[in-house]
Amino acid sequence: MAAERATALVIRGTDWSETSRITTLWTREFGKVRALAKGGRRLQSSFEVAFDLLTVCEVMFLRKAHGGLDLLTEATVRERFPQLRTDLRVLYCGYYFAELLADGTFDYDPHPQLFDATLETLRKLGNPTIDRPAAVSAFELVWLRELGYSPRLEECAVCGTPVEAGVRVPFSPSAGGALCPKCAPSTADRRWLSADGRATLGRLATDGDTLPAGVRTELRQLLSQMVSSILGRRPKMLAYLDGVG
Structure with a gap:
């Protein structure tokens, strides 16, 4: 077993025994890692509070050669996003991000840009003036892009034929x-995407500061449906995101 070091965000945790815990980490260097922390539930554990959900840690783990859980040997807290502990709306957003990372990515499939976007968005959400629906939507678009599912807006997603610019289109x-x-006509889940919504969607991934009121509901519904389609189910935390603005 080779020892690995990584910067990680805790995205899921499960008790394994009276003294040990399984933790799912989203790491910048290796992507999703699932590891067993022996003794991680003890009061005097060397892992400090590193198992708290949405905590950033520096971790050391032993990577198993033939599958199974890796073995976490060290975890030191680096960042804790204090706003998550004081604003329930921000916490729900963070839980939603964790769900997408835990259930929508593969083990050992790194996406450094998605890791950076996750931390950047969690930090921004602590600003009381931020447009939270815009921040959530921009994160979803980064997640979609990194998984290879960026919305196709200029050509037909089925046949590749160019689609007329600047008009409402079926999506x-x-x-x-x-x-x-x-x-x-042959696409069962088609819906209309307005010209303004299409233009906003095209720039949101790179300019995610605002989501105009006129297209907010339209794009939130559309992105929620895209995410649900890729996961094969509706994310549990989506039900809690209503009113995060």
Whole structure:
């Protein structure tokens, strides 16, 4: 077993025994890592409070050669996002991000940009003036892009035919983008995407500071449907995101 060191965000935890715990980590260097922390539930554990959900840690673990759980040997807290402990709306957003990372990524499939975007968004959410729906939507778009599912807005997601610019278009969350007139009738989950919503969606991943009121509901519903389609179910935490603005 080779020892590895990484910067990690705690995204899930499960008690394993009276003294040990299984923790799921989203690491910058290795992607998702699931590891057993022997003695991690003891009051005098050397892991401090590193198992708290949405805590950033520096970790050391022994990587198993033939599958199974890795063995966590060291975890030191680096960042804790204090706003998560004082604002329930921010906490719900953080739990939603953790759910997408835990259930929508593969073990040992690193995405450094997604790791950085997660921490940056958690930090921004502590600002009381931030547009939270915009921040959540921008994070979803980074998650979609890193998994290879960026919404296709300029060409048909089914056949690749260019789609007319600057107009309302049919859009399929399951197909992952806009639809041409030929493909739209045969796509069961098609919905309309307004011209303003389409333009906003195109810039949101790189300019996620604001989500105009006129397209907010439209884009939140659309992105929620895309995320649900990829996961194969509706994320549990989506039900708690209403009113996060």
